[in-house]
Amino acid sequence: MKFNTQLIHGGNSEDPTTGAVSTPIYRASTFHQRKLGGEVKWEYGRTGNPTRASLEKLMAELEQGVAGFAFASGSAAIHAVFSLFSAGDHFVVGNDVYGGTFRLINQVLKRFGFEFTVVDTQNLAAVEAAIQPNTVAIYFETPTNPLLKLTDIKAITKIAQQHDLKTIIDNTFATPYNQQPLTLGADIVVHSATKYLGGHSDVVAGIAVTNKLELAERLAFLQNAIGSVLGPDDSWLLMRGIKTLGARMRVHHENAHAVADFLVHDPRVAKVLYPGLTDFPDHELARNQMRDFGAMISFELKPGLSAKQFVESLKLIDLAESLGGIESLIEFPAVMTHGAIPREVRLANGIKDELIRLSVGIEDEQDLIADLKQGLTQLDGEN
Numbered sequence: 180m181k182f183n184t185q186l187i188h189g190g191n192s193e194d195p196t197t198g199a200v201s202t203p204i205y206r207a208s209t210f211h212q213r214k215l216g217g218e219v220k221w222e223y224g225r226t227g228n229p230t231r232a233s234l235e236k237l238m239a240e241l242e243q244g245v246a247g248f249a250f251a252s253g254s255a256a257i258h259a260v261f262s263l264f265s266a267g268d269h270f271v272v273g274n275d276v277y278g279g280t281f282r283l284i285n286q287v288l289k290r291f292g293f294e295f296t297v298v299d300t301q302n303l304a305a306v307e308a309a310i311q312p313n314t315v316a317i318y319f320e321t322p323t324n325p326l327l328k329l330t331d332i333k334a335i336t337k338i339a340q341q342h343d344l345k346t347i348i349d350n351t352f353a354t355p356y357n358q359q360p361l362t363l364g365a366d367i368v369v370h371s372a373t374k375y376l377g378g379h380s381d382v383v384a385g386i387a388v389t390n391k392l393e394l395a396e397r398l399a400f401l402q403n404a405i406g407s408v409l410g411p412d413d414s415w416l417l418m419r420g421i422k423t424l425g426a427r428m429r430v431h432h433e434n435a436h437a438v439a440d441f442l443v444h445d446p447r448v449a450k451v452l453y454p455g456l457t458d459f460p461d462h463e464l465a466r467n468q469m470r471d472f473g474a475m476i477s478f479e480l481k482p483g484l485s486a487k488q489f490v491e492s493l494k495l496i497d498l499a500e501s502l503g504g505i506e507s508l509i510e511f512p513a514v515m516t517h518g519a520i521p522r523e524v525r526l527a528n529g530i531k532d533e534l535i536r537l538s539v540g541i542e543d544e545q546d547l548i549a550d551l552k553q554g555l556t557q558l559d560g561e562n
């Protein structure tokens with residue numbers, strides 16, 4: 180089955196009990212056990228729920244893994260994945276990860292004895308050099324949030340395999356529509372499903388998928404033991420969103436190409452980061468590794484122009500944290516999504532104070548460009 184068909188007919192596309200073509204929402208915290216100690220498929224809502232299981236099966240198929248796990252948020256999924264490991268284990272982590280992941284690593288996991296070396300995963304020699312005798316995994320995003328940097332997944336998984344390490348990839352920005360890291364050698368994929376998978380800015384959710392049975396068994400145990408599971412209503416919302424992922428991504432991409440092209444040609448814009456631009460440093464890698472270039476664009480205005488005034492002047496595009504929804508959102512990583520990263524670390528990693536990040540939605544591209552244009556025009560005469 181092709182990916183776009185799988186989005187709609189994958190998982191349990193039909194309810195086995197009633198034949199309903201939309202998976203029902205099983206709002207049940209517990210299930211009747213007919214016999215004491217007998218085999219039961221469903222016992223307790225945290226351990227397993229038929230609606231959540233349907234979503235998990237679908238996500239495993241879409242990422243080409245053996246099992247999927249749905250969590251209460253992307254951060255909960257990432258936390259559960261790190262819980263596979265133990266105090267004293269060392270991780271090589273990409274230097275441009277979501278601010279909340281950076282916070283989880285530095286302010287939570289380190290307190291439990293986990294060790295981290297943060298490197299630019301585009302630099303394969305630096306990744307090799309960071310590996311220590313106690314290294315257990317390499318963790319990164321591609322494309323990254325918010326600088327849209329790409330890492331060569333095959334090259335990293337080759338290094339990981341040579342050193343017997345796991346590769347864990349946050350596939351939130353690409354989605355399985357654009358890339359399936361497990362097919363390129365990764366062991367675990369995580370998602371903030373709050374973003375493109377949900378697609379409508381109405382659900383907070385996380386997903387982890389693995390292609391290794393042994394990891395799947397341990398993740399199932401951890402999901403139940405830690406308990407940060409996704410509820411049945413949100414599982415249903417996510418499945419509903421996923422059905423249109425392909426259709427949405429095609430419009431997201433079309434709009435993003437047009438918006439990036441507009442920004443590149445505006446005299447008030449200093450720099451545009453978008454993997455679809457032919458002069459973007461990772462353009463060739465994006466061409467080879469991804470189906471399309473995604474719909475996230477980061478950019479900087481010319482010195483002297485107020486990025487704050489610009490984002491506040493937009494009328495259609497909302498100033499808000501998050502991305503991947505049908506509506507376009509704009510934000511300042513330094514004070515919003517990546518505010519948890521200390522300023523000196525953030526600047527060293529290339530996230531300037533006035534960097535602007537735009538999540539291009541699926542509105543009419545002419546309206547989006549008109550809004551950006553009116554915001555930029557208001558800056559004329561300001562410097």
Ligand SMILES: Cc1ncc(COP(=O)(O)O)c(C=O)c1O
Pocket residue numbers: 252253254255277279280320324349351352370371372373383384385
């Ligand atoms: C790339 C990435 N990974 C993980 C997360 C965490 O996801 P959530 O907000 O669903 O916890 C986010 C955003 O929050 C993100 O942008």
Ligand SMILES: N[C@@H](CCSC[C@H](N)C(=O)O)C(=O)O
Pocket residue numbers: 277279324371500501502515516517519
């Ligand atoms: N204030 C939140 C930050 C949410 S960021 C959401 C998303 N990952 C994005 O990049 O837009 C927090 O502190 O967790």
